[in-house]
Amino acid sequence: MDRTFERIPSGCAISGIMNVAGQRISGEKIIASISLMHDRSNGLGGGFAAYGIYPEFADHYAFHLMYQSERGRTLTEEFLNKHFIIERGEPIPTRPVATITDPPLLWRYFLKVPEERLYKNPEPVDERDYVVEKVMYINDNIPDSYVASSGKNMGAFKGVGYPEDIGRFFRLEEYEGYLWTAHGRFPTNTPGWWGGAHPFTLLDWSVVHNGEISSYGINKRYLEMFGYKCTLMTDTEVVAYAVDLLHRRHDLPLEIVAKVLAAPFWKDIEKMDEEDRKLYTALRQVYGSSLLNGPFSIIVANSKVMMGLNDRIKLRPMVWGRRGDFYYMASEESAIYEIEPALDEVHVSKGGEPVIVRLKEGE
Amino acid sequence: MANLIPPRFKVVIDYEKCRKCKRCVINCGFGVYSFADRVIPDHKKCVSCQRCVAFCPEEAITIIENPNVFRPNSYWTMEDRINIMKQAGSSGMLLTGMGNDRPYKNYFDHLLIDACQVTNPSIDPLREPMELTTYLGKKPDAVTVKVENGKVKLDTRIAPQIKLDTPIIFSPMSYGSISLNAHKALARAAKECGILMNTGEGGLHKDLYPYKDWIIVQVASGRFGVNQEYLDHSAVVEIKIGQGAKPGIGGHLPGEKVNREVSETRMIPEGTDALSPAPHHDIYSIEDLAQLIYALKEATNYEKPVSVKIAAVHNVAAIASGIARAGADIIYIDGFRGGTGAAPTIIRDHIGIPIELAIAAVDDRLRAEGIRNSVSIVAAGGIRHSGDVAKAIALGADAVAIGTAALIAMGCHVCQMCHTGNCSWGIATQRPELTQRLDPDWAAQQLINLVKSWSLELKEILGALGLNAIESLRGSRERLRGIGLNDTELAILGVKHAGR
Incomplete structure (x- = not known):
């Protein structure tokens, strides 16, 4: 086992579980894992991303909305009605929890994109681009409204509070998913507010993040050039947008995306064989502005993949392990052993080296 | 009188x-x-x-x-x-040398740099890798790759890029305005530091041919010394449109300075005045510029970036956008503090705008148009120390160029008498008894020391910012704060006031 010295044992907590065979489990385990790392949070934010939870609406975009006012809900529903077919809209079920106070209005909608919307223009519109544009519009323009998640057969559940309380508030033990990620927040650079909790999502991408991105200023300005609007008062959303840009729009494999976000050093690029040197030199030349500089450990997920990644000099902790088809990633080893005492293998992830776990073919 | x-x-x-x-x-x-x-x-x-x-x-x-x-x-x-x-x-007309010395507001001194405390760790550059490597040249919006036998391979042809070991290059100073020994020192230092020197508009002396990979050759309105051999002995070809010290006007090297060597290098008769017209007489519009850019690319087989140097004037953002769209790989912007070998005092002291505002305006404009990737920005005109370098880069420059600071490293005391040709330090003169005073090896070492000192300081600044690559500072205005600036100034610079 390769252990790297961890310099920053503070900050947020992250955890992730994925069953690569697609076997679904309830939210109890992820809550148990994240709650073990209680002291890494300060009660100002917790959240979960869950995949495979809406099999009855698997082909619909599941929009999780947070409203600060009824007016926000009215305006957003008008907007959704205009641009989507709403299959169902309902409040997200919650239970009262003493420590969770003043929640926003929480609603979810199962949406389809009307086909004529995609062909009306002279050029066909990519359905996902269409959805991204609408999400950006709501977050940026409709008052008191914030899209917490917008992917198919997945959802983000997040808010202000300790993550275990947020989990109980959202009754996550009643959901079943094959991929769960979680976050406990110790906000330092942005105010604790419901929209600012992790995970951050776009389509079915979700990101939970421990760290502070020192290059946020340029990452944000770079992404804005491609139409992304960073409105959420936190640095983590740039990770979600950067992954969307590089993987979905620029068609780079996830392994390569990781090498853009946590780029190899020039001194290491010089040692590569000629083809790799050309590739990595080009990546740094072109994507220098999307290098995530500063301390981070992140778990990025979509319906098929869970990826753990550390900054290139490993300034935040991250451990991963496996038991059969179950893969685990967490800020602390103990948070994995808490829910799976008999691991087949366990590793400390290396700086800048992604750990990528994929759903098995045909699942 | x-x-x-x-x-x-x-x-x-x-x-x-x-x-x-x-x-x-x-x-x-x-x-x-x-x-x-x-x-x-x-x-x-x-x-x-x-x-x-x-x-x-x-x-x-x-x-x-x-x-x-x-x-x-x-x-x-x-x-x-x-x-x-x-x-x-x-x-x-009253003539002068060096840059604008009037007490206009200096924006560099109203900007402060951030540092990490607790929540993100600062990085010790003596113990951790700290990267200043910068590539100048046109970048595509996206990289495309192909997967062959499970191996990911590059599938994009990237336009020519010039590698700099540190984001500091020497600004154009022509042979004629400065001595051959000064030119040799700049070339040797550029090679040693892995950066670039710039011939200015006076051609390239044959003694400098061995340094061709570290040289920007200029094509200016007088076209002095421009031929195929000249273009071939360069890393970058630069079209000089304007100069910060004298935007909109040409140049004049008096015949007394045109000795045999200068005459050969400039390809003009000995003893004649070397006059650079105010405009290029083949560039009266942006499409003419595009033609010259592509003529030079053709002449250099599309193997070298073409830079366009302009002075920072009121409409610099729109001009830069036009230059980017005309096909330039690099835009070199010279602010109103930029130096000169000779300029009318009235022009030097009253025309142009500060480089800080120009960088911010150009970077904003290119981003708003989604073309910032297509061109590198080199900023110059009054860079006095590594703090200015860091601020210029945070505002949006890819690299900076230093002229006056380089001259000071070689002995100049900024007496502003370059135009007289009497430089006692042997730099801005062609009088043999004076030029022999400047030992090119000593001067080169002075320049190398300066660039290395600033690079070390840049690494310290990056480390304090919790960054370990210069590209993470480039355009990251979030890491700057203004002090004593009004709302309009803050908006143009794209920075918050200190305390916010």
Whole structure:
């Protein structure tokens, strides 16, 4: 086992579980894992991303909305009605929890994109681009409204509070998913507010993040050039947008995306064989502005993949392990052993080296 | 009337200490000293270049500002009055050298840099890798890859890129305006530091051919020294449109400076004035510029980036956007503090805008148009130390160019008399007895030391910011704060006020 010295044992907590065979489990385990790392949070934010939870609406975009006012809900529903077919809209079920106070209005909608919307223009519109544009519009323009998640057969559940309380508030033990990620927040650079909790999502991408991105200023300005609007008062959303840009729009494999976000050093690029040197030199030349500089450990997920990644000099902790088809990633080893005492293998992830776990073919 | 003008400086000689060695007489390029039993200074000729002070073995010489005062007037400065007297006596334009020395607001000094405390760790550059490598050139919006036998391979052809080991290059100073020894020092230092020197518009002396991979060759309105061989001995080809010290006007190298070597290098007859027209007479519009850019790309087989150098003027953002769209790979922007070998004082002191505002405006505009990737920005014009370098990069520049600072490293004391050709330090002169004073090896080492010092300081700044690659600072205005700036200034610079 390769252990790297961890310099920053503070900050947020992250955890992730994925069953690569697609076997679904309830939210109890992820809550148990994240709650073990209680002291890494300060009660100002917790959240979960869950995949495979809406099999009855698997082909619909599941929009999780947070409203600060009824007016926000009215305006957003008008907007959704205009641009989507709403299959169902309902409040997200919650239970009262003493420590969770003043929640926003929480609603979810199962949406389809009307086909004529995609062909009306002279050029066909990519359905996902269409959805991204609408999400950006709501977050940026409709008052008191914030899209917490917008992917198919997945959802983000997040808010202000300790993550275990947020989990109980959202009754996550009643959901079943094959991929769960979680976050406990110790906000330092942005105010604790419901929209600012992790995970951050776009389509079915979700990101939970421990760290502070020192290059946020340029990452944000770079992404804005491609139409992304960073409105959420936190640095983590740039990770979600950067992954969307590089993987979905620029068609780079996830392994390569990781090498853009946590780029190899020039001194290491010089040692590569000629083809790799050309590739990595080009990546740094072109994507220098999307290098995530500063301390981070992140778990990025979509319906098929869970990826753990550390900054290139490993300034935040991250451990991963496996038991059969179950893969685990967490800020602390103990948070994995808490829910799976008999691991087949366990590793400390290396700086800048992604750990990528994929759903098995045909699942 | 000229002799009625009081001297600007007074040469104070301590005759108790003076041993009459006459070093001051020999060293002064301006003929201040004569000797009759003892050293006699002609105060009116003194420009305070400090050569005599530095070389007097007895430390017997002090140059002071003339304590004689005109009746104080906060509107009619002494300088204004003296300039009027000079012009009344001469009926000519006043000339000067170096950059704008007027007390305009200096935005660099109203910007402060961030640092990490607790929540994100600062990084120790002595213990961790710290990367300053910068590539200049046109970048595509996206990289495309192909997967062959499970291996990911590059599938995009990237336009030519020039690697800099540190984001600091030397700004254009022509052979003619400065001496060949100064040019040699710049070229040697550029090679040693892994950066670039820039020929300016005076052609490239053959002695510098071995340094071709570290040289930007300029194509200016006078087209001095431009031929295929010239273009071939370069890393980058630059079209010079304007200069920060004299936007919108041409250049004039007096015939006295055009000796045999300068004449050969510039490809003009010996002793003739070298006149650069104000505009390029084949560029009267942006589409003409595009033609010249592509003519130069054709001539260099699309293997070299083409840079376009402009002065920072009011409409610089729109001009830069046009240049990017015309096909340039690099835009070099020269702010109003940028230096010159000779310019009319009135032009130098009143035309152009500060480089800080120009960088911010250009970077914003190119981003708003989604074309920032397509061009690199080199910023110049008054970069005094590594703090200015870091601020320029945080505002949006890819690299900076230094001219005045490089000259100071070689001995210049900024006396602003470059246009006279009398440089006592052997830099801005062609007089053989003066140029021989500058040892190119010594001067190169001075330049290398300067670039290395600034690079070390840049690494410290990056480390304090918790960054380990210069590209994470580039355009990251979130890491800057303004101090003592109004809302409009903050908006143009794209920074928050300190405390926010």
